[in-house]
Amino acid sequence: MRTGFAFDLDGTLTLEELLPLIAREAGLDEEIGLLTRLTIDGTLTFASSFKLRFAILKSLPFAQVQAATALARLDPEVAAFIAARPDQCRIVTGNIPQWIDPLVQRVGCGLYSSEASASETHPLAVTRLINKADAINAMRADFDRVVAIGEGANDIPMFDAADISIAYGGVHEPAAALLEVSDYVTYENRALCRLLNMLS
Amino acid sequence: MGSRMGMGVPKCLIEVGGRPIIAHLLDRLAGVADVRVVVGYDAANVIRRIKDLRRDVTFVVNPSYRMTTTLHSYVMGGAHLDAPALYMDADILFEPRSFAAFLAKAGAQPAEALIAVTEAKTQDCVYAHLDGRQRITRFSREEAGPYEWANLAWLPPGLLEEQPSAVYERLAAHLPLQAEPVVSYEMDTPQDYEQLKAAYAGFAAQA
Numbered sequence: 001m002r003t004g005f006a007f008d009l010d011g012t013l014t015l016e017e018l019l020p021l022i023a024r025e026a027g028l029d030e031e032i033g034l035l036t037r038l039t040i041d042g043t044l045t046f047a048s049s050f051k052l053r054f055a056i057l058k059s060l061p062f063a064q065v066q067a068a069t070a071l072a073r074l075d076p077e078v079a080a081f082i083a084a085r086p087d088q089c090r091i092v093t094g095n096i097p098q099w100i101d102p103l104v105q106r107v108g109c110g111l112y113s114s115e116a117s118a119s120e121t122h123p124l125a126v127t128r129l130i131n132k133a134d135a136i137n138a139m140r141a142d143f144d145r146v147v148a149i150g151e152g153a154n155d156i157p158m159f160d161a162a163d164i165s166i167a168y169g170g171v172h173e174p175a176a177a178l179l180e181v182s183d184y185v186t187y188e189n190r191a192l193c194r195l196l197n198m199l200s
Numbered sequence: 201m202g203s204r205m206g207m208g209v210p211k212c213l214i215e216v217g218g219r220p221i222i223a224h225l226l227d228r229l230a231g232v233a234d235v236r237v238v239v240g241y242d243a244a245n246v247i248r249r250i251k252d253l254r255r256d257v258t259f260v261v262n263p264s265y266r267m268t269t270t271l272h273s274y275v276m277g278g279a280h281l282d283a284p285a286l287y288m289d290a291d292i293l294f295e296p297r298s299f300a301a302f303l304a305k306a307g308a309q310p311a312e313a314l315i316a317v318t319e320a321k322t323q324d325c326v327y328a329h330l331d332g333r334q335r336i337t338r339f340s341r342e343e344a345g346p347y348e349w350a351n352l353a354w355l356p357p358g359l360l361e362e363q364p365s366a367v368y369e370r371l372a373a374h375l376p377l378q379a380e381p382v383v384s385y386e387m388d389t390p391q392d393y394e395q396l397k398a399a400y401a402g403f404a405a406q407a
Contacts, residue, residue: 169251179244185259187251193256194234198280 002088003200004143005081006112006136006158008150009093009100011040011171013079013107014072018055018095025068032065042153042175047129050094050114054126061121064097070102075170077189081196082109087141088200092135092150092158098123112138132158147199149192153177164199168192210242211291211387213249216400221387222290226254226398228299234258237290238273240265270351271367275360282357283401284310287367289351293396295383295403302382306354313359315371316352316382321395324388326368328379335376339368350384 010017015070023032032053039049046187057065075112082089089109094099096116104111112135136158139146148155148162151174159165159181167174167182179185186192212222222237230237235254239246240262247259258387260276262268283348286306306314317328326349329338339349349368360370371377385396 065208086223150241179247179261180263185239185247185261188256191234191256191258 001144001165002142003147004139005085005089005196005200006092006132006139006148006162007078007082007089008132008148008152008155008158009091009095009103011151012149012168013074013082013091014103015075015171016072017171018069018072018100018103021068021072022060022065022099024059025064026057028056032056039154040152040172040175041179044154046094046154050126050129054096054116054123057099058123062086062118062123063121065099066102069100070106072103074107075189077193079107081193082107086110090135090139092130092132092148094130094132094154096123096126133161136161145199147196149196151178152176156159156181166195168191210228210246213246214387214393216292216293216397217404220249220253220340221293222250223253224293225288225290226250226257226295228296232286236261236277238277240273267341269364269366271360271365271370272362274367275362278355278357284356285352287353287355287360289386291387292351292402293385293400294352295399298382298384300365302352302354302380305380310354312355313356313374313377314354315377315379316350316384317347317379318350318382319349319359319393322348322386322388322392327365328368330379331376334379336371336379339372345381347381350382351386352382352384 007013016169017036019032019036022031035049035052038044054118068178084166086109090112091104091107091109092112096114098118114130116123125149132155136146136148145163147164148158149166149168150158153175155178165182166184167178169187184195186195213220236258237250238260250257262273262276278285278304301308315370320327327340327343327345328336328347328349329345331337359374385399387396
């Protein structure tokens with residue numbers, strides 16, 4: 001059986017949320033912090049949250065945003081798991097590729113993301129907002145079984161669509177609603193990777 | 201679910217010696233790397249409490265716990281595992297030395313199933329009848345004997361299969377199975393809980 005692994009990016013694969021890193025660049029720490037909290041706890045839908053953050057951040061040039069996200073620290077155990085089998089792994093994120101490209105290159109596996117039209121230096125408009133379930137369904141073309149790993153309310157569709165779902169609380173407590181659709185919950189990166197290795 | 205205990209909390213969180221009973225179990229498993237806890241009733245609260253006791257526990261979520269038996273939880277806990285593992289209920293107090301002896305005996309012959317039995321004493325007893333070679337030949341709810349099933353077993357992969365029955369009924373399909381006596385106290389009723397607390401005081405005095 002061929003198993004694919006779909007990893008949420010912010011707070012699952014990275015040891016910090018990306019948005020606050022970008023916000024620091026833009027001097028909007030407090031505002032974006034509020035937005036992040038409301039999104040993680042599910043008060044604000046992912047779609048609304050994404051629209052807001054896009055509106056705020058689209059004035060920043062890609063180079064500046066990429067410089068910020070490139071600094072994100074990766075969970076070393078999870079990154080090593082992916083590095084050992086990049087063909088079986090995908091990052092599934094609501095971010096647009098132009099904001100996170102160097103970080104994704106560093107992880108070294110495929111990407112499912114939202115999409116935006118862009119000029120050479122700036123994003124213009126969101127052309128496709130990701131539904132994470134679509135990413136899982138697309139992975140079915142290559143894999144017999146798909147395992148999803150995440151922590152936020154926007155991972156619920158991905159967990160619903162996956163064969164096995166793992167809520168990971170290594171960085172912060174997984175969204176309460178995510179527990180309803182999780183098969184496993186882990187809080188420690190080695191425990192997570194032990195489980196992933198068993199499933200790979 | 202602790203409903204017959206009338207305490208309104210999951211049984212594994214009922215306290216003995218000032219700590220939830222699951223904390224005592226996790227002490228027994230301190231040397232075991234991969235510990236999984238199957239959660240159902242009051243899952244978020246149980247997870248929160250247990251992860252503060254031991255952060256590397258893997259929680260297995262059983263959303264249909266109201267409709268399923270403990271066997272279903274055992275099968276879920278062992279899913280995708282291709283190695284033998286120790287299975288147990290979470291509402292039991294084990295005397296530390298006898299638990300360690302059980303683990304050592306299981307580890308000495310890891311491919312063989314080993315079933316824990318204990319001196320019969322609970323209200324809801326499943327008696328385990330042994331032959332002269334300390335093998336379980338029969339389980340019975342009616343016919344009394346010196347031992348009961350202790351809800352602790354070392355099992356090779358594939359031995360437990362999904363079916364709507366109790367764990368001991370599933371084990372009965374594989375009899376005879378090697379037994380090993382342990383000193384343990386399970387709690388299904390307030391009387392069991394009183395026995396268990398008294399036993400804990402005894403263990404603590406020994407230590």
